[in-house]
Amino acid sequence: MNGALVVPLGRAIDWAPLAVAAPLAVAGAWLVPAEFGVAVVRAAGAVLASAAAFALVDGMAAATAATPVPRWVRQWARTLMASLVAGAAWALAWRLAGVPGVLAGEAVVALLLALAGAGWAVRHVEGRAVALAGAVPVLACGAGTWATPGQGWWLAAGPLVLVVAVAHRDARPVRPSRP
Amino acid sequence: MTLTVFELRRMLRNPLIWAAAVLAIALEGVRAAQWWPDLTVVTLRAVTASTLVAGAVLVAANLAAGRDRRFPETLAALPGRAPSRTRAVLLAAPVVGALAAAVVIVPLVLYGHLRGPAAGSLDVWEALNGVALAALAATVGAALARWTPWPFTPLLVIFAFLALIFVNGLGEYGGWALPWIPLHDPTLGPRPSALHLLYLLLLAVAIGAVALLRHGLRLVPAAVAAVATAIAVPAIAQADYLPKPPPVACRQLDGLSFCPRAGYEPWVGRWAAALRPITSAVPPEALADMPALRQDTFGGLPQVWLTGVTEMSVAGRVATGVAGLEGGPACGKAQTVVALWLTGLVSGLEESAPADWTRPPDPIEKGPGWHEYPLTDSGRSSVSPGRLPGVVYDGADLVNARALLADPGAAVKVRANWAVLTDPATTTEQAAPLLGIAPIGGAKACGEAE
Numbered sequence: 001m002n003g004a005l006v007v008p009l010g011r012a013i014d015w016a017p018l019a020v021a022a023p024l025a026v027a028g029a030w031l032v033p034a035e036f037g038v039a040v041v042r043a044a045g046a047v048l049a050s051a052a053a054f055a056l057v058d059g060m061a062a063a064t065a066a067t068p069v070p071r072w073v074r075q076w077a078r079t080l081m082a083s084l085v086a087g088a089a090w091a092l093a094w095r096l097a098g099v100p101g102v103l104a105g106e107a108v109v110a111l112l113l114a115l116a117g118a119g120w121a122v123r124h125v126e127g128r129a130v131a132l133a134g135a136v137p138v139l140a141c142g143a144g145t146w147a148t149p150g151q152g153w154w155l156a157a158g159p160l161v162l163v164v165a166v167a168h169r170d171a172r173p174v175r176p177s178r179p
Numbered sequence: 180m181t182l183t184v185f186e187l188r189r190m191l192r193n194p195l196i197w198a199a200a201v202l203a204i205a206l207e208g209v210r211a212a213q214w215w216p217d218l219t220v221v222t223l224r225a226v227t228a229s230t231l232v233a234g235a236v237l238v239a240a241n242l243a244a245g246r247d248r249r250f251p252e253t254l255a256a257l258p259g260r261a262p263s264r265t266r267a268v269l270l271a272a273p274v275v276g277a278l279a280a281a282v283v284i285v286p287l288v289l290y291g292h293l294r295g296p297a298a299g300s301l302d303v304w305e306a307l308n309g310v311a312l313a314a315l316a317a318t319v320g321a322a323l324a325r326w327t328p329w330p331f332t333p334l335l336v337i338f339a340f341l342a343l344i345f346v347n348g349l350g351e352y353g354g355w356a357l358p359w360i361p362l363h364d365p366t367l368g369p370r371p372s373a374l375h376l377l378y379l380l381l382l383a384v385a386i387g388a389v390a391l392l393r394h395g396l397r398l399v400p401a402a403v404a405a406v407a408t409a410i411a412v413p414a415i416a417q418a419d420y421l422p423k424p425p426p427v428a429c430r431q432l433d434g435l436s437f438c439p440r441a442g443y444e445p446w447v448g449r450w451a452a453a454l455r456p457i458t459s460a461v462p463p464e465a466l467a468d469m470p471a472l473r474q475d476t477f478g479g480l481p482q483v484w485l486t487g488v489t490e491m492s493v494a495g496r497v498a499t500g501v502a503g504l505e506g507g508p509a510c511g512k513a514q515t516v517v518a519l520w521l522t523g524l525v526s527g528l529e530e531s532a533p534a535d536w537t538r539p540p541d542p543i544e545k546g547p548g549w550h551e552y553p554l555t556d557s558g559r560s561s562v563s564p565g566r567l568p569g570v571v572y573d574g575a576d577l578v579n580a581r582a583l584l585a586d587p588g589a590a591v592k593v594r595a596n597w598a599v600l601t602d603p604a605t606t607t608e609q610a611a612p613l614l615g616i617a618p619i620g621g622a623k624a625c626g627e628a629e
Contacts, residue, residue, distance in 0.1 A: 017331040024335075028342075036346045043345070047338045054331060127249050129242055129330040136195070139337070140202055143231050 005069060009077050013055045014128060018082065021051035022089035029093035037097035044093045045107030046138050048086040052111060053118035053134025055082030061126060065171065075168035079115055086111060105153035112160035113137040119167030182259055186271035190239060196279050199235035203228040203283045208290060215449060215484035219299030219363065219442070221291030222284075226309030227344070227361040229283040233309075233316035234337045236276035240320030241333040244268040244390070248328045262394040268321045269387045276313035284309045296445035304372035311379035312359055318383045322390035355418040358382075364555060365440065365482055366475075368420035375418065381411035433458040434466035435497070437480070438473040450480065453490055454497055456524035460590045461501050462597050469500045482555040487526075488562060492552055494525035495566045503601050506569035510625035513600045513610035515572045516618075517593060519580035522565045528581050532564040534573050575621040579607055582616040589614070 025044035032040045055078045058064060064074065090107050118134030190196070207228035211221065247264055259267075284306050291297055323332045343357060350360035355375055363370060388404035391397070424441035431437075432451040435458060439447055450472070451458070458466060472493075474480040479496045481489060498521035499506075502514050509515045519528065531548035552562035565577060583589045596613040599605055607618045 016329070017334075020331065020335065032346065039345045040342075043338060043342050046341075047335075050334050050338070051331065129245070129249060132238055132242075132330055132334065135334050135337075139231070139234065140199075142341075143202065143206055 005073070005077055006081070009074065010081060012058070012060070013078055013081065014057060014059075014131075015055075015085075017051035017054040017131075018048070018085050018089075021047045022085065025089050025093045026096065029097040032097075034098065037099040038103065041090075041094050041097045041099050041103055042106065045090055045103070045110045046142055048090050049107070049110040049114035049138050050135035052082040052086040053114040054128070054131040055079070056115065056118045056122050056134075057128050057131045058122065059128070061122070061171075071170045072165075072168045075119065079119075079164065079168070083111060083115075102151060105151055105157070109153045109156045109160060110138050110142075112157060112164060113141060116160055116163040116167055119164055123167060123171060182263060182267035183270045186243060186267045187274060190243065190271055190275040191278075193235075193239045193275070196232060196235045196239055196275065199232045200279050200283050203231040204286060207283075207287055211287065211291060213486050215446065215486070216291040216294045216297040217299040217443075217483060218288070218291055218297050218301045219365070220483060221297070221299070222288055222302055222305045223361060223363055225284045225287035225291075226306065226312070226359065228287060229280040229309040230312060230316075230340070230344070230359060232279045232283055233276065233313040234340070236272060236279065236313050237316040237320040237323075237337060238333050240268055240272035240276070240317040241324045241330070243272060244321040244324035245328055245330075248324075262391065265321060265325060265390055265394065268324075269318060269390060272317035272321060273314035273383060273387075276317040277310045280310045280313035296449065298439075298443040298446045300442055302369070302372050304376050305370065307376050308359070308372060308379060311376055311383065315358065315379050315383040315386070318387040318390065322386050322393075325390045325393040355415050368423040371418040371421060374414060378411050378415040378418070381407040381414075385411065429471055434463055435469060436471035438471050438478070439480075440474045440482070443474055446484070449484075450493070454493065454525065457494060457497055457501065457521045460521065460524060460593065462594055465501050465597060465601070468503070469497065472497070476554065476558075481553065483553050485553050488550045488552055490526040491522065491550065491564050491566060492562045494522040495562075496568055498522045499567045499570055503603070504567060504570050505603075508571045508625040509567075510571065510573045510576060510621050511607050512603065513605040513607050513614070514603060515567070515570065515576045516579045516583060516607050516610070516614070517600050518567055518570070519565045519572065519576055520583045520589065520593070522567070523580055523584040526564050528565050528577060528584060532577060534577060571625055573621040573623070573625060575619050576607070579616060579618045582618075583614055586615060 025040075025048055028040045029037065029044060056075060058074070058078075065071065067074075094101075094103065094107075114134035114137070117137045118131045121130040121133030124130075207224055211224065214220075244265055247261060288301065288306060292301070319336060320333055323336065340358065343353070344359065344361050347353065347357070348360070348362040349364060350357050354360075355371065355378070358379065360370075385404045385407035388400040388407065391400040392404065427439060427441050427444060429436050429438040430444070430447050432447060433455060435451065435454065437447045437450055472479040474482065479493060481492070483489075498518040501521065502518035504514055504518055522528070529548060533548045548563045549561050550563065552560045554560055565580070583593075586592075592614055593600060596610075599613065600610055608620075611618045
């Protein structure tokens, strides 16, 4: 990955959701009383993950298919850029709230769930709104497991990276069809 | 009208809404199975679960109302204009949302009812709050699509609502003006659920009118929004908990006196059944001095009952009273071993159970042997098997009690020697021949961590 890829992609990404979510997460962790620190940091993980998912939407997907850079490289570059921003915002919120580090595994899984959901959706449907699909697995998992943070979340990270990789793979076979 | 029917049909087929409904029923059903049914709490939990559907409806309505902005070229040729499309979504989405919420709430409440004997009372207005919440979510989704055509805003609203539920669960900030207060403290009295339902419906109407106002300042929607707000705000401002029901009389069962809160009488039989391993193991005179078990914060009986955990706390309380333990250091006493054995009859004495002085676990990771113990719908404490309130014992007492628990004839021996065993002067060493165990002694002074 070099500047020729990062700069145009950085300009193409819809940063608005992260631009809203990141200050909200940091401000929340900073302003809310310490007793709610854990709840705020967990919520921040979910919000930032859902916001990061919007980075995967390629408004020019039909046209960029012709670029020399394969789709999987472009999608992973988008993934990394959004993850860095979301991760930095989460780390800052976590630091400000002063809560245990055990929550990190859960936040990483939330991010991967959002990226997997949105990554899968943008393969099939066009438009910004499909990135909402990133929030669906995050909210569905959150609804079921809110009460149990812990190290066990890291176990889910490996398989989820694979799911994201499958979603990011090239949209059509690279080999040209026979004439 | 045709457009409304179209939106209605389209939304009825929306997989997101029905997946959320199935998920909500499954998650809340599994969770509820671990608790004794209390219809007041069951209704609240069912409505809280149905907010998952409300979230899905919010997104679905948002996508439906924003469809013409996402694909403007395909809709430009249609005869209907934007206001009629907004109106169609505003009429269709709340109906589907209310239906889906009802599909979640009705089976969950029925499940609580059928599992019986259920305490508390079914408040139909409370259940309808969930239906109204889904309808409100639908109008909010439509309004957001018209005023903020940006797909991230519905998510922000959903997360803001979640933050309110988890951080502000008892409605500490905002009170009844909040769309939903998920937790309930029964000591405050019944909730003003009918008034809150009216508030939610008026709010839904007002927000629907606001969505229509995006298409120009028209008299009818402006007047509807103003009137609905003018009724809703003063109405909810004076909402307060209703008068508490009068207290009910205590009931004697199995030699114990149970004092339930009003509405919890059906649980007296279950409480007695849970404690029957103790009441049937000890001689009747041992129960005579036992103070009544009251369903309040320090009375021994909690407001809720989580199967497998609550037994530990209640058994510890009864065992302490029955064995005549006073509180304070009691290591190496036969009395302590008998009390621990009695709790073990109810809830077992798992190997990881810590002795009493062990610090309770931190709020995120429970220590081994510790369980989160719910006092009320919202209040939490910690409990471990064998915990005798106020009594200090050590690991050796737990080992001796486990040895007694392994003996099938222990109940006969304890009953035959009850007076000696519960004498505060009798040590475990002296009582060992009576109990038929080979006792071990504590390594450290009583109350010191090993």
